[in-house]
Amino acid sequence: MPPVSTPASAPSVSGPGASDSAAFRRRDLLVGGSALAALIFATPYLSRPIMMHAEDFAPLLDSVSDILLPGSLSTQPGAFLASVMPREWRGLTLSHVKTVSHWLNRHAQGDFLSISFERRFAVLTALDTATFDRAAAETGESDAAVDAETVEAWTILKRALLTSFYTSQKGGSGDLAFNLVPGRWDADIPLAHAPHPLSNDWLAIWFS
Amino acid sequence: MTYDFDAIVIGSGISGGWAAKELTERGMRVLMIERGRMIEHQSGYENEMKAPWEMEFRGYGDAKLLAEEYPVQSKGTNFDEYTMDHFVNDADHPYQTSADKPFQWRRGYQVGGRSLIWGRQCYRWSDYDFGANARDGHGTDWPVRYADMKPWYDHVESFVGVNGSMEAMPQLPDGIFQPAMPLSAGESLLAGQIAAHYRDRRLIPGRSANLTEAKEGRSACQYRYLCARGCSFGAYFSTQSSTLPAANKTGRLTLLPDTIVAKIETDPRTGKAVAAQCIDANSKETSRHTARMFFLNASSFNSVGLLLRSASDAAPNGLANSSGTLGRYIMDHATAVAGVATIAGLDDHTYYGNRPSNFVIPRFRNLEEAHPDFVRGYSYQGVGIRANWPRGVHMPGVGADFRKTLSEAGEWRILMVAFAESLPRADNRVTLSDKLDKWGLPQLHITLHHGENERALLKDAAAEAKTMLGMLGGKMLISSDEPDLAGSAVHEMGGARMGRDPTTSVVNGNSQTHDVPNIFVTDGAAMASSACQNPSLTYMAFTARAAAFAVEQVKAGLL
Numbered sequence: 001m002p003p004v005s006t007p008a009s010a011p012s013v014s015g016p017g018a019s020d021s022a023a024f025r026r027r028d029l030l031v032g033g034s035a036l037a038a039l040i041f042a043t044p045y046l047s048r049p050i051m052m053h054a055e056d057f058a059p060l061l062d063s064v065s066d067i068l069l070p071g072s073l074s075t076q077p078g079a080f081l082a083s084v085m086p087r088e089w090r091g092l093t094l095s096h097v098k099t100v101s102h103w104l105n106r107h108a109q110g111d112f113l114s115i116s117f118e119r120r121f122a123v124l125t126a127l128d129t130a131t132f133d134r135a136a137a138e139t140g141e142s143d144a145a146v147d148a149e150t151v152e153a154w155t156i157l158k159r160a161l162l163t164s165f166y167t168s169q170k171g172g173s174g175d176l177a178f179n180l181v182p183g184r185w186d187a188d189i190p191l192a193h194a195p196h197p198l199s200n201d202w203l204a205i206w207f208s
Numbered sequence: 209m210t211y212d213f214d215a216i217v218i219g220s221g222i223s224g225g226w227a228a229k230e231l232t233e234r235g236m237r238v239l240m241i242e243r244g245r246m247i248e249h250q251s252g253y254e255n256e257m258k259a260p261w262e263m264e265f266r267g268y269g270d271a272k273l274l275a276e277e278y279p280v281q282s283k284g285t286n287f288d289e290y291t292m293d294h295f296v297n298d299a300d301h302p303y304q305t306s307a308d309k310p311f312q313w314r315r316g317y318q319v320g321g322r323s324l325i326w327g328r329q330c331y332r333w334s335d336y337d338f339g340a341n342a343r344d345g346h347g348t349d350w351p352v353r354y355a356d357m358k359p360w361y362d363h364v365e366s367f368v369g370v371n372g373s374m375e376a377m378p379q380l381p382d383g384i385f386q387p388a389m390p391l392s393a394g395e396s397l398l399a400g401q402i403a404a405h406y407r408d409r410r411l412i413p414g415r416s417a418n419l420t421e422a423k424e425g426r427s428a429c430q431y432r433y434l435c436a437r438g439c440s441f442g443a444y445f446s447t448q449s450s451t452l453p454a455a456n457k458t459g460r461l462t463l464l465p466d467t468i469v470a471k472i473e474t475d476p477r478t479g480k481a482v483a484a485q486c487i488d489a490n491s492k493e494t495s496r497h498t499a500r501m502f503f504l505n506a507s508s509f510n511s512v513g514l515l516l517r518s519a520s521d522a523a524p525n526g527l528a529n530s531s532g533t534l535g536r537y538i539m540d541h542a543t544a545v546a547g548v549a550t551i552a553g554l555d556d557h558t559y560y561g562n563r564p565s566n567f568v569i570p571r572f573r574n575l576e577e578a579h580p581d582f583v584r585g586y587s588y589q590g591v592g593i594r595a596n597w598p599r600g601v602h603m604p605g606v607g608a609d610f611r612k613t614l615s616e617a618g619e620w621r622i623l624m625v626a627f628a629e630s631l632p633r634a635d636n637r638v639t640l641s642d643k644l645d646k647w648g649l650p651q652l653h654i655t656l657h658h659g660e661n662e663r664a665l666l667k668d669a670a671a672e673a674k675t676m677l678g679m680l681g682g683k684m685l686i687s688s689d690e691p692d693l694a695g696s697a698v699h700e701m702g703g704a705r706m707g708r709d710p711t712t713s714v715v716n717g718n719s720q721t722h723d724v725p726n727i728f729v730t731d732g733a734a735m736a737s738s739a740c741q742n743p744s745l746t747y748m749a750f751t752a753r754a755a756a757f758a759v760e761q762v763k764a765g766l767l
Binding site: 068071090202207 | 259271558595596598601603604615
């Protein structure tokens, strides 16, 4: 997949669910950070931006998914999204993830993945609330307000995370019902007879 | 003269399949030529039974690939990762169109053509439609009326298997129906409100080519709504499930896939068509096949393109184009999302299954009273569903409560799409471009813009939709009177219009070209007006009717 340049202040990816390979690569970056800073002015080659890949963000995506939809971690959303992000699946790009990551780190006053689950939940809730609080987003007066770029990025990322979960076997046939061959059309039944809609209610998916 | 075949049918989609079936069953030896690959019924439907988690992109496809190679197809109905192999690759099959409002040409080049991926809605046209051009002067008068077509609608519906309800509405004649697919609870509520408040309109179940009762080796619909992936149950009408087996059963059909008809060759002495000059789509080798007659069923614009490409010294502007109208008067329904609204007070009702159909509110404008702002009319098609998990994108929420909410049925929503009649206009046309495709054939240039009448129709449709949906007590989510880009309805028609006068039309009332009597055009190209109903059933009826006529002509020694 194509590398994407990013500043050296990219998000940490430590935390539960991080893939070994991604975490190892990240640790290398962080450990080497101070030495890099010392050399950065001396070596033109090293002053190039550090190249980040989609999979470097898999731990962050795992964490955000598990906060958004508790229990979704087992569907490995980070790995899946990292694999399809270079193809702009559901419109998601690395840039969107970086924008959200930046906002989360800023409001975590540090590394989002290093703070407690309760604080991560609060920060992500603040982002989601602010995104839907159009007035705050427009005026920028709220401390939690988000700019238009972040609103767009979170909306797209939220869509990708929801899609990832509800098109996984766990989400699509666990939380929701799934029956590829319903065999009948019941046009009007009590809700109690079908409390969980079909994840393969294709028309409803398209028109929702 | 001896011929390789009695008839050559060009195209294997909805009308081509019908031509092959009817001609072979009437004793003709038929070659059906299809430019695309073979897709076998059942075994050829590769993604039919896959769940989202079995697809690389969970059913949504590779967005970059779609943007690069399927920019037109991917924006259309029924296109997704499961079905994309049933659509053309736009990069491989380019066409030219106007830059400001590009025509959206949705195509399926394979055996079965778009019969694999069509919307399956089947409506008869009435004399409001066949008489429309004569009544208001737009276009040329149809040489047929409903009475001419009724036996052929009966004939094709009996074979297709169309579900629907008897409604006794003169603007939408009843047919030979299997039991209807009932309205959902939300749709029934709207139907009741409309019945209570309006005398001029009605909401009824859609009429679709999906079996509600098994027939002739085909199973009843399993309510999967996976039609466009191909249906191994044979529950919807397609070439594969229906007309191809019937034609094959006669032993008189030869099917030639992966073959592009470059030109129809005529005999300069007689003026009759004698051969189809072909190119192998893969090897690019050429071949030539002779026949007594030719049925053009390559889809509206491709049939027109073939006639334009078949120009000769005797017909320098295109074959069968002495009128100069070949390629002109093309149409496509103007569509818009007239309204989407929620329904209040129905939360304890839901539904189960995937109904592969919709509701319809048939045309109610300009039937008995003339509207001051526009001619012709529009109809609505829509669905009433309960919102599913994607609604979560548009609502705030994080955490366990959010997940629980999304695991339950969302609010009821009713969607109404308006289909407005498209007037035939000379400057909406198909021509040959200077640019060539990879087989060295001229690409088509398609110019089709909706006009003021279509805009006025959609404006009225949006206003009426808002009023009707407002009776549901919910919230109006969307309403638009801006027409979608032409082509979006996938009901392109015209270009070789039917008429009595050889100086103003291309084919006569028997679908036979005025200039070349052994060429029949029985797909959408021959349409002289567009009505506001889905046109495929009418193509089928015209095709069956023309085939019967053609065989009579052969038996009488006239072809």
